[in-house]
Amino acid sequence: MSGRIDFQSQLNPQQLRAVQHVEGPVLILAGAGSGKTRTITHKIAYLIDRQYSLPDQILAVTFTNKAATEMRERVEQLLQHLSIPPLVSTFHSFGVRVLRRHASRIGYSSNFTICDKDDQKRLLKQIYGELGFKDEYLPLAKTHSVISRAKNQGWAPDEYLKNSRDFDSESIHQVFSRYDEYLRKSDAADFDDLILLTVKLLQEHADIRNRFCDRYKYILVDEYQDTNAPQYELVKLLTSRHQNISAVGDEDQSIYSFRGADITNILRFEEDFSGAEVIKLEQNYRSTQNILDAATAVVSNNLSRKEKVLWTAEQAGEPISLYAANDAREEALFVARRVRQHLDSGVSGIAILYRTNFQSRQFEEIFRMFSIPYRLVGGVSFYHRKEVRDSLAYLRIARNPEDNISLERILNAPPRGIGRVTRDKLRRLADEKSLSLWGALQHSLRENLFPARAHLVLKTFSELVERFRPALDLPLHLALETILDKSGYLEAFRNEASESNDNRVLNIQELIAVARDYSGDEGSLQSFLDQAALYSELDEFDSGADVTLMTLHNAKGLEFPVVFLAGCEEGLFPHSRAIEENDLEEERRLCYVGLTRAQKKLYLSYCRRRRFFGRETDELNEPSRFLSEIPAKLLDSSWGQSGQMVRSQSNQPAFLSSQALRSPAKPKKAYTGKTYNSVESIKAALGARSGRSGLVSGALIVHDKFGKGKILKVEDTGTDLKITVQFPGRGIKKLLQSFAKLKLL
DNA sequence: GAAGTGTTAAATCGC
DNA sequence: TTAACACTTC
Numbered sequence: 001m002s003g004r005i006d007f008q009s010q011l012n013p014q015q016l017r018a019v020q021h022v023e024g025p026v027l028i029l030a031g032a033g034s035g036k037t038r039t040i041t042h043k044i045a046y047l048i049d050r051q052y053s054l055p056d057q058i059l060a061v062t063f064t065n066k067a068a069t070e071m072r073e074r075v076e077q078l079l080q081h082l083s084i085p086p087l088v089s090t091f092h093s094f095g096v097r098v099l100r101r102h103a104s105r106i107g108y109s110s111n112f113t114i115c116d117k118d119d120q121k122r123l124l125k126q127i128y129g130e131l132g133f134k135d136e137y138l139p140l141a142k143t144h145s146v147i148s149r150a151k152n153q154g155w156a157p158d159e160y161l162k163n164s165r166d167f168d169s170e171s172i173h174q175v176f177s178r179y180d181e182y183l184r185k186s187d188a189a190d191f192d193d194l195i196l197l198t199v200k201l202l203q204e205h206a207d208i209r210n211r212f213c214d215r216y217k218y219i220l221v222d223e224y225q226d227t228n229a230p231q232y233e234l235v236k237l238l239t240s241r242h243q244n245i246s247a248v249g250d251e252d253q254s255i256y257s258f259r260g261a262d263i264t265n266i267l268r269f270e271e272d273f274s275g276a277e278v279i280k281l282e283q284n285y286r287s288t289q290n291i292l293d294a295a296t297a298v299v300s301n302n303l304s305r306k307e308k309v310l311w312t313a314e315q316a317g318e319p320i321s322l323y324a325a326n327d328a329r330e331e332a333l334f335v336a337r338r339v340r341q342h343l344d345s346g347v348s349g350i351a352i353l354y355r356t357n358f359q360s361r362q363f364e365e366i367f368r369m370f371s372i373p374y375r376l377v378g379g380v381s382f383y384h385r386k387e388v389r390d391s392l393a394y395l396r397i398a399r400n401p402e403d404n405i406s407l408e409r410i411l412n413a414p415p416r417g418i419g420r421v422t423r424d425k426l427r428r429l430a431d432e433k434s435l436s437l438w439g440a441l442q443h444s445l446r447e448n449l450f451p452a453r454a455h456l457v458l459k460t461f462s463e464l465v466e467r468f469r470p471a472l473d474l475p476l477h478l479a480l481e482t483i484l485d486k487s488g489y490l491e492a493f494r495n496e497a498s499e500s501n502d503n504r505v506l507n508i509q510e511l512i513a514v515a516r517d518y519s520g521d522e523g524s525l526q527s528f529l530d531q532a533a534l535y536s537e538l539d540e541f542d543s544g545a546d547v548t549l550m551t552l553h554n555a556k557g558l559e560f561p562v563v564f565l566a567g568c569e570e571g572l573f574p575h576s577r578a579i580e581e582n583d584l585e586e587e588r589r590l591c592y593v594g595l596t597r598a599q600k601k602l603y604l605s606y607c608r609r610r611r612f613f614g615r616e617t618d619e620l621n622e623p624s625r626f627l628s629e630i631p632a633k634l635l636d637s638s639w640g641q642s643g644q645m646v647r648s649q650s651n652q653p654a655f656l657s658s659q660a661l662r663s664p665a666k667p668k669k670a671y672t673g674k675t676y677n678s679v680e681s682i683k684a685a686l687g688a689r690s691g692r693s694g695l696v697s698g699a700l701i702v703h704d705k706f707g708k709g710k711i712l713k714v715e716d717t718g719t720d721l722k723i724t725v726q727f728p729g730r731g732i733k734k735l736l737q738s739f740a741k742l743k744l745l
Numbered sequence: 746g747a748a749g750t751g752t753t754a755a756a757t758c759g760c
Numbered sequence: 761t762t763a764a765c766a767c768t769t770c
Contacts, residue, residue, distance in 0.1 A: 064759095065760090090760075116760090117760095191759090194760085256758080256760095258758060259760075356758075357756080357757080357758085358756055358757095378759095417746065418746090420746085422746095535760095536759075551757085551758065553757090554759085572757095575757055577757065586758095611761085613762090615761090747769100749767105749770095750766100750768075751765100751768095752764105752765080754764085754765095755761100755764100
């Protein structure tokens with residue numbers, strides 16, 4: 001049966017052309033909100049429905065699990081009697097899928113471990129220790145990002161050295177080589193390797209490459225502007241026989257150059273794939289005219305872009321509101337009040353977007369105060385919690401004790417008497433004998449290489465691990481439960497009752513519950529571990545939620561009736577690092593992405609002052625330059641209640657017309673100028689929260705003849721208060737004691 | 746080796 | 761501000 005779906009009635013002429021372009025390469029250049037994903041989803045359906053292809057001959061690649069899931073579901077909706085689904089996958093999970101089958105061809109086992117950022121950092125730290133490198137001379141964070149960047153270019157350590165003239169490149173090269181070697185020896189791959197190794201496999205083994213080429217006759221790539229060199233290479237390899245590639249992208253939405261995304265991939269598509277047709281989608285179905293005009297006005301300040309004319313059939317809609325807050329708290333209060341109003345009038349689907357994750361905190365606090373339910377995307381996600389990661393490491397070790405990275409994690413968690421000395425000795429032994437850590441442990445037990453006490457704890461540990469294996473025959477969740485039980489890992493948290501330990505236990509129980517969903521399938525252990533490793537924060541996003549907090553990067557591809565774009569200040573957005581490195585065009589694209597998330601109503605806000613590390617900035621923040629790029633006529637002239645009113649005048653951007661934006665004198669804290677007689681009263685006045693008893697630290701400032709100092713400790717001697725104060729002076733910190741009834745400023 | 750205490754660094758964006 | 765770390769003591 002063919003031709004059941006009426007594509008013509010569901011798509012506009014351009015979209016239809018893109019969908020019906022079946023043979024050969026096509027590039028779909030689409031503006032924001034023009035139905036990119038919709039178009040390729042329909043294309044998948046079209047290929048199947050019109051019998052150009054069997055479902056499993058289609059491979060669609062996206063960047064997030066979220067997008068993949070959505071696309072899969074929509075295809076299923078369109079084609080209701082689909083027995084085999086097409087493969088819709090992220091680049092990374094596609095890599096995993098290929099490698100799990102064929103890893104042996106390039107020297108890995110099919111059970112290789114996926115190593116995430118946290119594992120990478122641990123490993124780098126270990127290598128620093130071995131090489132005697134110090135973080136203060138060569139920041140580990142820098143090394144990490146340089147290595148990842150190099151890998152995203154497709155460079156091996158030696159190629160990196162050749163291509164880089166940095167002062168530190170020799171040192172980094174040393175770390176990089178050792179790091180790669182260690183991963184290889186540990187049968188482990190980091191995220192970048194998932195792509196690199198897949199490319200290597202397909203390059204070196206023509207038989208496998210040809211098999212995949214014939215298998216997937218139609219390749220579709222979403223967000224093509226975000227592909228980096230290895231991903232581009234992968235696409236080239238997969239399409240090397242049949243050039244049936246459909247790439248969808250928007251160069252104005254390229255916001256991932258920091259992870260190697262190369263905007264030239266999309267710009268030179270026509271050269272790369274000869275005979276490529278280019279189709280533009282310029283009608284926007286998402287936003288009002290005002291919002292679209294604002295976004296277009298901003299992004300047209302970029303020089304390196306192709307002109308696209310986005311238009312909409314929508315009305316002008318409401319003007320865009322701009323709010324200048326004195327600080328982040330006020331900004332959050334403004335947002336919370338408006339959110340409440342929208343919720344009360346029945347609007348749902350509100351997003352609060354910001355540049356950096358730390359901004360979420362203030363919103364969370366205020367939203368809880370207002371009892372506004374919200375979803376936070378990002379932050380410390382479930383799968384990044386220590387207890388969850390440790391539990392997964394236990395599971396990996398049960399299956400394969402040779403997994404060095406996991407063994408390092410659980411060796412002494414919970415504490416079982418295997419300390420630094422013993423661990424170092426094991427590592428050295430493993431290195432000398434070219435053994436895994438587990439191998440070294442076995443070897444040293446046989447040869448009696450450790451003193452009695454260490455020998456005993458290692459033997460106990462070894463026997464423990466041996467006892468894990470039989471548990472793997474149980475259904476997955478029971479296996480996990482049994483292993484955690486035997487290991488004493490759960491027990492250790494239960495024994496020491498505290499709020500955080502209770503949470504840990506709950507998280508582990510939650511993990512066991514997730515494992516239950518995987519139980520029973522063939523290969524359930526592997527797919528459970530893979531999904532945990534490739535899990536991303538965006539996966540938590542629930543499009544049904546009323547209010548969502550997330551970063552601008554996470555918001556790409558999503559839309560909301562109401563959007564708040566917070567923190568529009570120079571230094572924050574555009575970010576100071578971007579200003580330094582002259583990456584303003586990418587920041588501007590990010591702004592474009594943010595603005596175009598809004599369907600009906602858009603709010604912009606910024607703070608004149610903002611706190612970093614508990615410290616207030618000295619000078620007032622400049623409003624973001626992007627605000628001044630929005631034509632004043634699109635902006636609202638009325639303002640929220642608690643901030644100062646800013647009126648827009650004819651052609652001036654709203655914020656420029658307001659002169660007296662200086663923040664009023666800060667209200668004095670309730671505790672200043674008073675005299676306190678007890679520890680408790682000081683603590684109460686400060687609202688100080690500190691785990692350590694009798695200690696008040698932090699923002700409290702005392703004033704005496706030595707100047708201003710920070711209170712470190714307050715002890716009640718019965719008659720007096722003994723207060724330890726730290727006075728910073730020329731880099732040297734003097735510790736003094738002063739007594740009782742101190743006046744606090 | 747573990748626990749407790751003091752010091753200091755930190756936070757752009759993410760698979 | 762907090763959290764990781766480094767150092768000391770038991």
